[in-house]
Amino acid sequence: MTESALFALPKVELHCHLELAFRKTTLKNWALQRGMAVDAEHAFENEFLIKSPMADLPSVLHKFLNARDVIDNEAKVEQLAFEACEDMHRISNVRVLELRYAPSFLLDAHPDMNADLMLEAILRGITRAERKYPMVVGLIGLLQRIKSVQENERWCDWILERKAHFVGLDLADDEVHYPAHPFASLFQKAKAQGLGITVHAGEPDVPQAAQNILVALDKLGADRIGHGVQAIQDEEVMARLVQDRIPLELCPWSNVLTRAVSSLTNHPFKELLKRGIRTTLNTDDPGVMDISLVDQCRHVMTHLDISIENLMQCNEWAREASFISQERIQSVWPNNKS
Template sequence: MNHEEIEKLLFNIPKVELHCHLELAYRKSTMMEWAIEDGLEIKSEDDFAKEFLIKEPMQDLPSVLKKFLQTRDRLSSLERIERLSFEACEDMYLKSNVRILELRYAPSFTLEVFPELGADNLHEAIVKGCKRAELTYPMAVGLICTLQRIKSLKENMYWTDFAIGRKGEFLAVDLADDEVGYPPEPFAPIFSKAKAAGLGVTIHAGEPNLPQAPKNILTSIDLLHADRIGHGVQAIHDEAVIHRLVDEGVVLELCPTSNWLTEAVPSIEEHPLKKLYDLGVRTTINSDDPGVMDIDLMDEYRIAYNILGFNVEQLNQCNAWAVEASYICDDVKEKVWPKDIT
């Protein structure tokens, strides 16, 4: 097959995206427009890339953090947030043929710098952007409320109640940020409450390449009631963890480029996505932070097919697991998901 045929083959796979952070899922041209509007010294695409994009493995954490914050600091109005949300959905559909999309956002992240927006207004602007996309394209969009490990338990309990109060629009809660400094255990009461209220639970765990990472996956399942794991890439180093994932059918939300850029894996070629798949783990393929990492979901499928050795049937299987694991209602999923996939 030539390049064009492979592109067509991969694009035509109907896709599910389960792990994408809305705040970092901007369209590049829009973010550049906002940066210029806000008076930043951006005269070219190169200037923009230097200030906003992460294209090489992150050796210098402060500069990476600066890029995240530069992005967040542009989310200063409800108009921008609605547009960000709509375009994140639109790009998923048009560029990668995504039919089922779960976007996650942390109210505490944006409101920390723009408290005047108000949590209800922020949430409504996001819902409005996603609804507009659902009306425009044959896609289903659901939201996950991300809690930040670096915030206090009290604040995270507040946002959990916020998510519970908007159940239906929020389908699940998530725990993100620094897994090294903030292990999962203390967050157990928060996720017990969310689970009891009927929300789904997905936890970032087993992401950094450190000895305790695989254990965090089990703690997230056992204590935090995780039904899905964000990343979980380090499971590959622990047979007992792999057995649990296989036996219980726990879905991993894997994000190859992101795992390479954060140095969770030494290289794209060594990403264990295919190995985990071959061992029977329910692997799904996701983009994590497509804006700031300058990728779209298609790039992850190119990696899976061209580098990691997946065939189309196996990629369809990953999507079938992702459809099943998506927190979006079955009848909504059915309307947008093609029935004749082999």
């Protein structure tokens, strides 16, 4: 498999957090403008990038929060969105891209920013990329389970009032200490109003993680599962995923960095695929984790003996599972052009 053939494969990215999908050179410039001493590459890496499996959660959070601190106005948000799309297309030939973001995440650090102006900035960035490249981009609104139901209800309603600009709703953050079921009514409401539902579930290597997938499906009405890598631990969960054709948004390198799996070689991507589960391949946080989708493809080919045919199948499943309309997807998908 040559590099050019791997690049040429048209790709779908379903699981990418916009706030952590920054272009490194841009983020470094913003950090320097704020007076951070990150000129040396190792200094920048120390403050902003996760390059090896994390030792502890605080050290990773430190990097997330650093990135959040420097994305401090709407102009930067527009540039962030445009470059996230541009890099996906130019580096990995992504044609269909879903970006997720939590309005509350940036606003918590920058109370002078405005949620509507931030959304408009993201949309300007995305639209600029869609005009420049053969790609379609959809936005997923993200609720943070570490926040109260009341606060999330506000954001859920805010998203639903602007649902013309969103294709889906997601629930993220620590699933070990913050169960998903209290948010069920919010997700059922969003589903009833036509948004696609994806939920981070079954990610960390803890005993209840696989069962969290069932909560996401049965209580929150998930159409897709964010990560879901721990499904491998539970026959009942795997049978359910096969039966209901539920796609998993797998992010192998992210799983290694967060120690959800011990190594790429031990990642269950191929086993889940062999079981007939609709596995899709995604980056999670391409900026902070310093990985592109084409890198991720190379990783699973090298370490798990995944073939190009497997990757084509995964992209096919991802394309079918996208919350972006099939009409829009077909306008940029090469096979359907002629």
